[in-house]
Amino acid sequence: MNAALVLIILIAGAYLAAHVASGWLARRFLIVSGAEYLLLGILLGPHVSRLITPGVVGSFAAFMTLALGWVGAVVGAQFYVPDVIRIRGLYYRVAFVEAILVFVLVSAAMAGIFSWFFGLPVTNVAQPALALGAIAVGSAPSGIGIVTERVGRPPIVQLLQVATAIDAVVAIVAFGLLVSIMHAPPAGVVRAPTPTEWAVISIGIGLVGGALFHLFLGEERSGDRLFIALAGAIILASGAAAYLRLSPLLPTMLIGMVLVNTSRNRDAIRQVLSKVERPLYFVLLIFAGTAWTPAPREWILPAVAFIVVRAAAQLGAAYASAEAAGVRKLLGAGWGRALLGQGGLAIAIALNYRIDANSFLANIVFSSAIASVLLTDVLSARVVASVVEAYRKRVAVRLPGRRDRGAGTGVGSGTGGSADAGAGTAGDTGADAGARSGAGGAQETP
Amino acid sequence: MRRALVLALLLAGVRLILPLGAQGQGGEVLVAFGLLILGAYTVGEIASAVRLPKIVGYLVAGLIFGPSVLGAVSAQSVQRLQPVSQLAVSVIAFLAGAELRWRDVRVDGPALLKIMATELAVGFVALFGTIVALRGSLPLLAHEPPAGVLAFALLFASIAIVHSPAVTLALLTETGARGPVARTVLGVVLLADVAVVLLFSAALPIARALVPPVAAPQSVSVFWEIGGAILIGAVLGGGVASYLRFIGKELVLFAVLIAFFGVQIAELAHVELLLTMLTAGFVTENLSRHGDKLRHAMERSAAPIFVVFFALSGAHIEVASVVPLLPFVLPIAAVRAAAIWVGTRLGAGWAGTPPAVRRVVWMGLISQAGVAIGLASVVATAYGEAGRRLQVLLLSLIAVNETIGPVLFRRALQAGGELTPEGRRVRGRAVAAH
Numbered sequence: 011m012n013a014a015l016v017l018i019i020l021i022a023g024a025y026l027a028a029h030v031a032s033g034w035l036a037r038r039f040l041i042v043s044g045a046e047y048l049l050l051g052i053l054l055g056p057h058v059s060r061l062i063t064p065g066v067v068g069s070f071a072a073f074m075t076l077a078l079g080w081v082g083a084v085v086g087a088q089f090y091v092p093d094v095i096r097i098r099g100l101y102y103r104v105a106f107v108e109a110i111l112v113f114v115l116v117s118a119a120m121a122g123i124f125s126w127f128f129g130l131p132v133t134n135v136a137q138p139a140l141a142l143g144a145i146a147v148g149s150a151p152s153g154i155g156i157v158t159e160r161v162g163r164p165p166i167v168q169l170l171q172v173a174t175a176i177d178a179v180v181a182i183v184a185f186g187l188l189v190s191i192m193h194a195p196p197a198g199v200v201r202a203p204t205p206t207e208w209a210v211i212s213i214g215i216g217l218v219g220g221a222l223f224h225l226f227l228g229e230e231r232s233g234d235r236l237f238i239a240l241a242g243a244i245i246l247a248s249g250a251a252a253y254l255r256l257s258p259l260l261p262t263m264l265i266g267m268v269l270v271n272t273s274r275n276r277d278a279i280r281q282v283l284s285k286v287e288r289p290l291y292f293v294l295l296i297f298a299g300t301a302w303t304p305a306p307r308e309w310i311l312p313a314v315a316f317i318v319v320r321a322a323a324q325l326g327a328a329y330a331s332a333e334a335a336g337v338r339k340l341l342g343a344g345w346g347r348a349l350l351g352q353g354g355l356a357i358a359i360a361l362n363y364r365i366d367a368n369s370f371l372a373n374i375v376f377s378s379a380i381a382s383v384l385l386t387d388v389l390s391a392r393v394v395a396s397v398v399e400a401y402r403k404r405v406a407v408r409l410p411g412r413r414d415r416g417a418g419t420g421v422g423s424g425t426g427g428s429a430d431a432g433a434g435t436a437g438d439t440g441a442d443a444g445a446r447s448g449a450g451g452a453q454e455t456p
Numbered sequence: 457m458r459r460a461l462v463l464a465l466l467l468a469g470v471r472l473i474l475p476l477g478a479q480g481q482g483g484e485v486l487v488a489f490g491l492l493i494l495g496a497y498t499v500g501e502i503a504s505a506v507r508l509p510k511i512v513g514y515l516v517a518g519l520i521f522g523p524s525v526l527g528a529v530s531a532q533s534v535q536r537l538q539p540v541s542q543l544a545v546s547v548i549a550f551l552a553g554a555e556l557r558w559r560d561v562r563v564d565g566p567a568l569l570k571i572m573a574t575e576l577a578v579g580f581v582a583l584f585g586t587i588v589a590l591r592g593s594l595p596l597l598a599h600e601p602p603a604g605v606l607a608f609a610l611l612f613a614s615i616a617i618v619h620s621p622a623v624t625l626a627l628l629t630e631t632g633a634r635g636p637v638a639r640t641v642l643g644v645v646l647l648a649d650v651a652v653v654l655l656f657s658a659a660l661p662i663a664r665a666l667v668p669p670v671a672a673p674q675s676v677s678v679f680w681e682i683g684g685a686i687l688i689g690a691v692l693g694g695g696v697a698s699y700l701r702f703i704g705k706e707l708v709l710f711a712v713l714i715a716f717f718g719v720q721i722a723e724l725a726h727v728e729l730l731l732t733m734l735t736a737g738f739v740t741e742n743l744s745r746h747g748d749k750l751r752h753a754m755e756r757s758a759a760p761i762f763v764v765f766f767a768l769s770g771a772h773i774e775v776a777s778v779v780p781l782l783p784f785v786l787p788i789a790a791v792r793a794a795a796i797w798v799g800t801r802l803g804a805g806w807a808g809t810p811p812a813v814r815r816v817v818w819m820g821l822i823s824q825a826g827v828a829i830g831l832a833s834v835v836a837t838a839y840g841e842a843g844r845r846l847q848v849l850l851l852s853l854i855a856v857n858e859t860i861g862p863v864l865f866r867r868a869l870q871a872g873g874e875l876t877p878e879g880r881r882v883r884g885r886a887v888a889a890h
Contacts, residue, residue: 072485196476203476211473218469226462226494234759235497241760242493249486250470253477 047292048357048383051299062300070297072249074361075258077294079248081358082259084283085178086266090276101169104331105176108346109147111327112177112320113184117143119319120312124371127311137192138371141363144185145379146320149174150353153390157398166341166401170348170394178355179263185359186212186260193255194368212256216264219247223265224272231275237282240269257362291354298361302373302380309377316378317385324349342404348397351390352383459498467491467528488533489540493760495521495528496767509862511626511766516859518770525775534771537764539719542729544765546715546722547758548622549730551629552646553689553737554751560639567807568643574803575796575821576617576648576655582795584613586788594784596845607666608846614659615831615850616792616824618652619645620861621730623823626762627865629755636813637872641820641865644800646734649827653682653728656831660838669838685731688721692732693739700746707753730827769825769858778852785852792857796821812872819868823861824854 054061121139125132151174158167190209195202203211223243230236247265248258266283270276328346332338360379364372470487477483496517503513523531587609591597597605624645628638696714718736722729740750778785797818804814828850836847869875 072483072489075483075486196478199475211476219466222462222465222469226459228458238493238497238760238763242490242497244490245486245493246466246470246490249483249488249490250473251483253483253487254473255478 047295048299048380051296052302052380053299054296055300055302057303067297067300071365074294074297074301074365075248075252076245077290077297078358078362079244079251079258079262080283080286080290081294081354082182082248082262083244083266084287085175085182085259085355086263086268087270087276087280087283088175089179089267090270097168097172100335100337101172102176104169104335104337105173106180107331107334108173108324108327108349109177109180111330112323113143113147113180115323115327116146116316116320119323120316123312123315123319128371135371137188137369138375140188141185141359141369141375142316142378144181144188145352145356145359145363145375145382146316146323147177147181147184148352148355148359149177149349150351150355150387150390151175152353152387153351153392153394154348156391157394160395161398161402164398164402164405166345166348166398169341170397173349177349181355181359182257182259182263185362186257189255189257189362189366192368196255208254208256211254212251212260213264215247215250215256216261217268219243219250219261220265220268221272223247224269227269227273227275227279229274231278233278233282236275236278237285240279240282241286255366255368257359257366259358259362294354294361295357298357298364298376298380301361301364302376309374312374313378313381317382320382321350340401340404342397342400345397345401348394350393351386352379353387353390356383459501463494463498466494467526470528484530485533485536488529489537489764491528492518492521492537492767492771493763496763496770500763509627509866510630511623511762511862512859514763514766515770515773518767519773519775520770521767522771522773524773529771534768537768540764541768542719543712543715544761544768545622545729546718546733547711547754547761548625548765549733550711550715550718550737550740551751551754551758552621552625552642553693553734553739554741554754555625555628555642556646556738556741558742564639564643567804567809568640568647570807571640571800571803571809571817572644572647572651574806575644575799575818576651578799578802579617579792579795580613580655582791582798583616583788584609586791587612590784590788594849596842596849600842603666604842607663608842610659610666611656611663611835612846612850614652614656615828615835616788616853617648617655618824618828618831619648619821620823620825620827620858621645621649621734622765622825623858623862624820624865626758626766627862627869629758629762631866631869631875633869633872633874635869635872635874636810637816637820637868638874640809640813640817641868644817644821648821649730649734650682652827652831653731656834657681660834664838667839669843681726681728682731684725685722685727685729686735688725688727689732689735690739692718692721693736693743696736696740696750697744700740700744700750704746704749707750711750711754772829772851773855774848774851777848778855781849781852782856785849785856788853789856789860792853793818793822816868816871819864819871822857822864824857828854 051062053059056062056064056067117140120142121132121135124130124135124139128135151171154167154170154174158171161167163171187209190212191205193203193205193208223239226243227236227239230239243265244262247261251258251261269279273279325344325346328341328349329338329343332341332345356379360376363369364376366372369375470491496514499517499520500510500513503516504510518529520526521528522534523529587594587597588605591600591605591609597608600608621642624642628634628642692714699710714736715733718733719729722732737751741748744750800818800821801814804817809817832847832850832854835850836843839846866875
């Protein structure tokens with residue numbers, strides 16, 4: 011059967027399943043959907059059923075790049091500065107410290123593990139270790155979205171939303187800079203740009219592109235015309251980044267940030283971005299699954315090590331950041347469990363690393379990310395729910411007679427994504443669940 | 457103006473980074489695609505500001521950014537974006553089919569058939585005669601024996617009479633016109649599309665008997681190509697109607713998936729894509745009570761698809777090949793337009809169409825696009841170098857008609873009073889009445 015036809019049927023089926031079954035599963039059993047598409051991609055890919063050949067996967071490279079660019083723009087579109095500054099600085103302190111600690115700890119640990127396992131000097135394995143560090147930072151907001159539907163937005167949920175949004179930024183920036191630093195010199199140029207220059211080019215595409223696209227979009231409010239112009243902008247920026255062998259995620263994230271902060275039609279922009287986000291995410295997951303080419307056995311130990319190291323780093327970093335901010339007792343020692351779930355962003359970064367010809371140990375990094383998503387994604391909402399429940403019990407003990415009603419401290423933004431807060435798909439890379447902490451809980455904010 | 461300036465800056469930026477890049481990851485295709493979309497959007501807005509149809513702007517943008525002029529989009533990129541064009545054809549055909557209601561077909565069908573038959577017959581004879589008359593001057597036929605002249609004239613005429621459902625539908629979507637002129641043009645164009653496939657399928661064996669081809673064209677029975685398309689389209693339409701009845705969610709995405717599915721299934725089954733999707737749209741619209749929801753969803757996703765389709769069509773135009781042929785192409789285009797005028801006047805008179813429609817309907821039938829290009833490439837494949845020369849002549853003619861056709865059609869709608877808000881309200885009531 012024609013592979014493209016198989017893909018279309020699959021995507022259609024997957025999408026319908028997401029609507030019919032997964033929405034119900036999410037609401038009833040707090041199970042996030044998303045990982046199953048990844049699994050489906052693996053099963054159909056060149057290494058299991060061979061229904062989709064490497065040629066077909068390769069022919070969709072442009073589409074994968076576009077999906078990555080779209081993910082970046084969606085992440086960037088969360089950061090509308092007036093909303094961001096309305097959220098308490100404490101949340102950002104906790105989130106930044108946690109994200110950076112995870113990145114450093116996982117990178118260092120994986121460098122050591124790779125060095126030992128493959129018998130290579132640490133400098134040689136720095137690239138895959140740093141890539142895994144960036145992947146480790148990314149947390150899925152989908153579980154938080156599902157829990158939000160149930161319990162509203164008590165402060166712990168706001169913090170988790172801020173944390174996933176900051177995690178996404180740190181992950182994308184770290185990965186974008188990594189790709190710039192490790193960039194191979196292009197052929198046929200008199201002087202190849204230095205890593206700093208590549209980083210400046212990457213950021214320049216985002217900022218200059220964002221400014222130009224702001225002028226281009228103007229006050230366009232018609233949904234169709236805005237979609238055309240915005241799609242053109244993201245396609246062009248993603249293509250330019252991919253053409254230069256840079257990550258499309260960083261420039262398009264910056265474009266998303268510039269557009270929502272400079273355009274009056276920011277809500278319409280968010281709406282357009284979120285409208286395409288979910289289907290693109292399913293496609294990305296299926297492609298990611300088909301692109302998986304495991305080396306015989308040698309990926310298993312690094313993947314297991316990555317999952318263990320990431321879990322330990324996440325819990326430790328969350329503990330340390332809360333301790334440093336003086337809110338550890340209120341949040342609980344294990345609040346970092348709520349950030350263990352990985353989803354779209356981790357896959358996007360891993361896929362980006364996988365398709366970059368300059369990547370070292372690409373399959374192992376990619377396999378580790380896939381294993382982590384498969385393991386953590388499905389039950390992420392349940393873990394978030396347990397963390398939130400524990401928090402509510404602590405608050406009830408500390409402030410007897412008051413109930414956390416999940417409404418109204420005014421510390422949130424309230425303008426986040428325009429899509430609904432994730433009806434159970436891990437596809438939410440953040441437009442909805444991210445910075446939208448519009449309503450607070452009771453006064454006992456951490 | 458502001459957008460044009462931004463576009464120029466973006467183009468300069470792309471030129472700046474080009475030496476630093478490399479093939480792979482689809483980057484170059486995406487850059488080309490992005491530039492094409494933004495360029496088409498900008499020129500489309502400029503065209504709209506000077507009261508030209510937007511699709512003319514999209515075509516011009518494709519031409520400007522394409523390999524022939526600025527070269528921002530390479531010929532290779534245009535080729536790699538071909539699946540996008542096919543997707544667009546699929547959506548356009550589905551939408552065209554969904555415009556047809558069984559009740560209208562029963563009432564208006566005989567009249568449309570009369571107009572279509574007369575117009576095609578007059579057009580075919582006129583174009584065949586013109587090519588035979590020009591045989592001494594046309595470089596293509598200068599050294600051909602009489603049998604070759606007849607064969608190529610036959611093939612040329614059977615392709616040159618084709619109209620463009622894509623242009624027709626794009627303009628109707630853009631203007632919102634659905635009055636008598638719009639409905640008559642759409643009906644004739646859709647009927648002619650089926651008739652022309654049959655006519656071409658009959659002309660090709662005659663031409664092969666007169667001049668043996670260098671390569672045998674794909675031998676798929678015309679009956680299967682058409683009958684199979686209707687059968688598959690009907691099944692697809694039934695499936696879509698079931699989806700609308702039992703699920704009915706996420707219609708925009710579903711519409712795009714159906715279009716993709718149509719392209720793939722038509723390719724696999726070797727059936728005519730346009731007819732397959734036309735039938736699917738028709739069956740969906742008439743079988744399901746919720747067909748209009750999908751049509752609206754498709755219309756919403758059609759705007760970007762039209763941008764891409766016509767921009768790519770513009771990028772396909774090879775200025776270097778078209779310009780030297782203009783002394784031949786312009787008279788042929790004039791003959792074709794005159795034949796359509798005569799044919800529609802006769803046909804509309806025979807069918808008893810109101811004079812207001814009869815006067816202007818020819819202007820809606822000038823456009824040409826995808827189907828004609830597809831048939832021209834069949835001839836090129838079959839007849840090698842001679843076929844390719846005929847293809848260039850046809851593509852030049854298509855380029856001219858593709859550019860002036862939308863302008864004329866818009867004028868026809870204007871003359872018919874179907875571009876005014878009142879005209880659209882009449883249309884709205886007519887649609888509601890169905």
